[in-house]
Amino acid sequence: MSDTTTKPRVKARSKVERPRLHKVILLNDNFTPREFVVKVLKVEFHLSEDQAYRVMITAHRRGACVVAVFPKDVAETKATRATDAGKAQGYPLRFETEPEE
Numbered sequence: 001m002s003d004t005t006t007k008p009r010v011k012a013r014s015k016v017e018r019p020r021l022h023k024v025i026l027l028n029d030n031f032t033p034r035e036f037v038v039k040v041l042k043v044e045f046h047l048s049e050d051q052a053y054r055v056m057i058t059a060h061r062r063g064a065c066v067v068a069v070f071p072k073d074v075a076e077t078k079a080t081r082a083t084d085a086g087k088a089q090g091y092p093l094r095f096e097t098e099p100e101e
Contacts, residue, residue: 021100022075024067024082026059032091034060040093041067044082069100 024045026037034056041052045068059065070078079095086093 019071021069022072022097023069023100024075024079025096025098026055026065026067027094027096028059028063029092029094032086032093036086036089036091037093040082040085044078044085067095072097072099 026041037056037059038049038052041047041055042049045052047055047067055065055067068078069075075097079097082095083093
């Protein structure tokens with residue numbers, strides 16, 4: 001018999017940290033038409049007509065409303081595109097992002 005011992009190989013598993021999520025927030029303004037806000041929410045965030053209307057009304061009544069939560073890069077891209085859609089039409093429509101707690 002041989003004097004060698006064998007040990008099973010243990011694979012080191014690295015823990016992959018989940019990306020931090022960020023909220024996209026619609027800020028209310030008194031100039032952008034409601035219909036336009038609903039249209040942007042439907043196109044950029046793929047909300048239904050009813051969901052988009054509820055988000056818009058909540059932002060109107062409370063001053064702001066969380067639209068959706070995404071990884072940071074997706075949230076920033078969507079917020080920028082939605083804000084730019086308003087600017088292109090001359091509206092002060094604004095979306096911001098912030099880390100989810």
